[in-house]
Amino acid sequence: MKKLVTTTALLIASLTFTFAQESNTTETKQDQKRKQHHHSSENGKHKKEMGKSDAHHDRLFEGIQLTSEQKEAAKKIHKTHHEQLATLKKNDAITMGEFKKKSAELEKEKKASIDALLTAEQKEKIAQHKQKMKENMQVEAAAKLERMKIQLNLQDKQVQALKANQLKMQEKMTAIRENDALDKEAKKEAIQQLKESQTAMLKKVLTEEQLTKLESLKKQKPTKK
Numbered sequence: 001m002k003k004l005v006t007t008t009a010l011l012i013a014s015l016t017f018t019f020a021q022e023s024n025t026t027e028t029k030q031d032q033k034r035k036q037h038h039h040s041s042e043n044g045k046h047k048k049e050m051g052k053s054d055a056h057h058d059r060l061f062e063g064i065q066l067t068s069e070q071k072e073a074a075k076k077i078h079k080t081h082h083e084q085l086a087t088l089k090k091n092d093a094i095t096m097g098e099f100k101k102k103s104a105e106l107e108k109e110k111k112a113s114i115d116a117l118l119t120a121e122q123k124e125k126i127a128q129h130k131q132k133m134k135e136n137m138q139v140e141a142a143a144k145l146e147r148m149k150i151q152l153n154l155q156d157k158q159v160q161a162l163k164a165n166q167l168k169m170q171e172k173m174t175a176i177r178e179n180d181a182l183d184k185e186a187k188k189e190a191i192q193q194l195k196e197s198q199t200a201m202l203k204k205v206l207t208e209e210q211l212t213k214l215e216s217l218k219k220q221k222p223t224k225k
Contacts, residue, residue: 064125070117077117081110103183111180141166151217152210161205169194 066074084106088099118126145166149159176182176190202211 064118064122064129066122073117074114077110077113081106100183100186103185104181107183108180138170141170148214152206152213154210158205165201165205169198 085103088102088106091099094102115123145159145162148154148162154162172194173191176187179187182190202214206214
């Protein structure tokens with residue numbers, strides 16, 4: 001049930017990890033198709049990607065004060081990173097496996113450059129902010145699971161199974177985010193695969209009646225614009 005994938009987010013605070021290794025010798029038709037997609041949509045996506053990047057780093061630097069010099073330096077780092085990535089996407093001479101490897105290297109270089117801009121005090125504040133976000137997410141996940149328990153009339157055994165799975169998903173999500181060997185696209189794929197794996201898990205834990213009710217609840221949830 002693909003429709004259940006979205007609903008899974010109600011109880012899983014974090015999502016996924018499975019990364020299919022690409023061939024580093026010959027480019028498959030799927031590789032070519034993906035590259036063509038990257039190439040044809042590059043112009044339309046560039047500004048959107050930059051906007052997402054700015055929003056991401058606004059969240060990353062939340063709680064700390066950056067100097068004007070740090071802000072300018074960070075913007076240059078992001079601009080250079082996107083230009084390098086855009087050039088890499090246009091390179092049809094490399095395989096998808098090589099593309100992913102190089103993309104991950106560029107992402108790692110960007111993170112190192114940003115990290116070098118920060119003082120020890122700023123790094124500590126960022127670490128504290130991340131920990132607080134993690135704790136808040138755990139509280140939110142527990143609250144959602146409690147609501148599910150009431151709405152679906154879950155048995156204690158089912159609650160325990162869902163809670164255990166929830167913790168595993170959080171660990172896998174952290175592993176994905178901190179894995180510098182994966183580029184942004186590989187991380188998205190890993191997250192998507194974990195989302196899909198939740199459907200099978202739910203079918204094992206919930207009854208048909210509960211699954212139907214879960215689907216009904218999902219349809220009642222307001223769509224985010």
